[in-house]
Amino acid sequence: xxxxxxxxxxFWRQLQRLDEQIAAEIRSAGCPHCQGVLHGARYPRKxxxxxxxxxxxxxxxxxxxxxxxxxxxxxxxxVSVRFLGRRSFPGAMVLLVCALTQDLSRRRxxxxxxxxxxxxxxxxRWRRWWRSTLPATPWWRAARARLVPPPDEARLPTSLLTRxxxxxxxEALLAALQFLTPCSLSSFPALSGHAV
Ligand SMILES: [Zn+2]
Numbered sequence: 001x002x003x004x005x006x007x008x009x010x011f012w013r014q015l016q017r018l019d020e021q022i023a024a025e026i027r028s029a030g031c032p033h034c035q036g037v038l039h040g041a042r043y044p045r046k047x048x049x050x051x052x053x054x055x056x057x058x059x060x061x062x063x064x065x066x067x068x069x070x071x072x073x074x075x076x077x078x079v080s081v082r083f084l085g086r087r088s089f090p091g092a093m094v095l096l097v098c099a100l101t102q103d104l105s106r107r108r109x110x111x112x113x114x115x116x117x118x119x120x121x122x123x124x125r126w127r128r129w130w131r132s133t134l135p136a137t138p139w140w141r142a143a144r145a146r147l148v149p150p151p152d153e154a155r156l157p158t159s160l161l162t163r164x165x166x167x168x169x170x171e172a173l174l175a176a177l178q179f180l181t182p183c184s185l186s187s188f189p190a191l192s193g194h195a196v
Pocket of ligand 1 (some may be wrong): 073
């Protein structure tokens with residue numbers, strides 16, 4: 001897997017377009033509570049790890065909607081291939097950096113992480129999320145059964161990427177991010193603290 005992907009503006013644009021497609025479908029379906037018209041109500045996001053110049057202006061916000069109907073006004077936030085929950089790093093980075101450092105010793109892992117702009121503490125948190133938090137969720141227990149054979153939980157996220165092809169390819173990364181979109185909602189179990 002090549003971490004030069006993280007420096008490829010067209011990769012980030014591709015993810016942006018996928019999120020816009022998902023959001024357009026959600027919007028055309030109307031409010032899930034009352035079928036009211038949905039109005040754009042993006043909320044700002046701070047993104048760490050990748051420069052704004054590479055990501056483009058779209059990454060400054062999370063796509064979200066508000067119901068226009070008086071008395072409802074509820075917010076609907078589509079799932080996203082760009083963000084994993086409340087994390088301030090892009091989801092692709094959480095996947096890629098963990099996969100790249102999976103089989104390294106703690107010292108080498110920390111060194112590569114630092115080169116990619118991820119502190120040792122953050123990287124260890126991400127690893128715990130893949131190893132413990134994610135496998136314990138009801139969503140994962142149902143979703144993993146759709147993959148044949150189910151990914152080895154001790155080897156997440158690489159074992160997940162290999163279900164979608166050669167883990168060194170953009171295709172595997174995009175498919176894995178699409179599979180993981182339910183984890184993008186802020187209600188999905190994340191890690192305590194901020195900037196995870
Ligand atoms: Zn509504």
